[in-house]
Amino acid sequence: MSSEAKRSVSIFGATGSVGTSTLDLIRLDRNNYKILALTANDNAEDLAKLSIEFDAELAVLADPSGLAHLQQLLSGTSVKAAAGPDNLLAAAHLDADWTMAAIVGCAGLPPTLEALKHGKTVALANKEALVSAGALMMAEARAAGATMLPVDSEHNAIFQCLQGARIDHVRKITLTASGGPFRTWTRQQMASVTPQQAVAHPNWDMGAKISVDSATMMNKGLELIEAHHLFPVGLKNIEILVHPQSVIHSMVEYRDRSTLAQLGSPDMRIPIASALAWPERMETDCKPLDLVTISQLDFEAPDLERFPAIKLARSAIESGGGKPAILNAANEIAVAAFLNGTIQFLEITEIVSRVLEGYSPPQPESLDDIFAIDEAARARATHLVEEMTV
Ligand code: NAD
Ligand code: MG
Structure with missing residues (x-):
């Protein structure tokens, strides 16, 4: 990106694991980027610090009660402070060349969808938004001519393996x-x-929520649904393969039986860099892949009995309608309850399973329908959490 104009960037979820990794990369090439908006949930201190360091135009807290504190932290600087859901949405239509969607959970859906509706280039880390509202998001992105750059390491790998290819020539995707x-x-x-x-x-x-999702393997279930929306090869043609070293980030097999894979050290800055510089390549200081030291790559089939979350996710997307939104909402509530010590680890998938079984809403047609389903599923999951804790 040497001789071109600065690329303007907004980062939703700037204080999180993906958000700060994105800013780490921008630090390496500071002069080629201009930061428009940085957002966070309620961490005014970190948001103010980053906004000042990167000379952002706007800092937005999702939680409106933090506004006065943020304003105080930013007083005397050129960074404008804002807060609340409307300002979060407004930040999504600033004139950014590149927007990082790195809020965790379905809370990231409104600003991500807003950026897509405005035809932006969106680097998508926020998988829960795509799980809950994938069909709607893909349709809005298509209608507005928006570009979605997958950031999740597996989907970024697939995206790279698909460059220059025809999707109807793909036989199988292996996550x-x-x-x-x-x-x-x-x-x-x-x-x-x-x-x-x-x-x-x-x-x-990684952040706490996705780390728990990795432990239950719900993360792979969410990623299956994410892949289904991003890469239309048919659900039955998307497989999951356990590979403990996390060196091969995913693979694409073509109809001639040629298989392409993307490899790299397990460092999120690598897929983020590929999205940040896309369609070019930027220099990073990430650890190069050293296969001699790694020496061995192992593979095994996922065990669906010990990790039922994968089955739940596959059947939710097979059923379609509101089921993926229910799966995601119930999982968000159950993971939060596990993290605060209220329920046991295995109860996470039990709650998700029971909410999915007991709730079959009509086909969602709009964002409002999806939010209504999300809310109802959260209420049901919260009720089960309460039952389990008595
Ligand atoms: P994190 O918890 O570290 O950070 C989340 C960010 O979102 C923070 O900036 C937080 O302030 C903000 N946020 C949280 N709740 C919010 C709300 N209700 N409204 C507005 N903002 C809110 O999470 P993370 O690990 O960086 O993950 C972010 C997203 O990226 C997730 O969807 C995750 O699945 C995905 N992802 C993360 C990784 C990783 O390595 N961390 C890898 C692949 C995909
Ligand atoms: Mg991933």
Whole structure:
């Protein structure tokens, strides 16, 4: 990006794991980027610090009660402070060349959809938005001519393997999975794991929610649904393969039986860099892949009995309608309850399963329908959490 004008960037979820990794990359090439908006949920301190460092035009907190504090932290600087859902939405139609969607959970759906509706180039990390409202998001993106750059490492790998290809020439997509921290554990052993054990991922350093999702393997279930929306090859042609080293980030097999894979160190800055510089390539200081030291790559089939989340996700997307939104909402509530010590690890997927079984709303036609389903599923999951804690 050397001789061109600066690329203007907004980052939703700037204080999180993906958000700060994105800013780390921008630090390496500071002069080629101009930061428009940075957003966070309620962490005014970190948001103010980053906004000042990167000379952002606007800093937005999703939580309106933090506005006064943010204004105070930003007083005397040129960064404008704002807060609340409307301002979060407004930030999505600033004139950014590139928008990072890195809010965690379905809370990221409104600003992500807003950016897509305005035909923006959106780097998508926020998989929960696509799980809940994939059909709607893809339709809006198509209608507005928006560009979606997948950031999730598997989907970024697939996107790279598909460059220059025809999607109807693809025979199979293989999503790789590390298997998480409990890959070799029995259900009995998993019954008593603590949040601390669950967030300690063997390969990746990530936010708490996605770390728990990796431990239950719901993350791979969400990624299956994400892949189904991003790459229309048919659900039955998307497979999951456990690969504990996380070196091969995913693969695409073509009809001539040629298979392309993308490899790299397990560092989210690599897929983020590929989206940030797209369609060019930027220099990074990430660890190069050293296959001699790694020496061996292992593969195994996922165990659907020990990790039922994968089955739940596949059947939710097969059923379609509101089921994926229900799966996601129930999972968000259950993961939060596990992280705060209210329920046991295995109860996460039990709650998701029970909410999916007990709730079959009519086909959602709009964003409002999806939010209504999301809310109802959250209420049902919350009720089950309460039942389990008495
Ligand atoms: P994180 O918890 O580290 O950060 C989340 C960010 O979203 C923070 O900036 C937080 O302030 C903001 N946020 C949280 N709740 C919000 C709300 N209700 N409204 C507005 N903003 C809110 O999460 P993360 O690990 O960076 O993950 C972000 C997204 O990227 C998730 O969807 C995750 O699945 C996906 N992802 C993450 C990784 C990773 O390595 N961390 C890898 C692949 C995909
Ligand atoms: Mg992933």
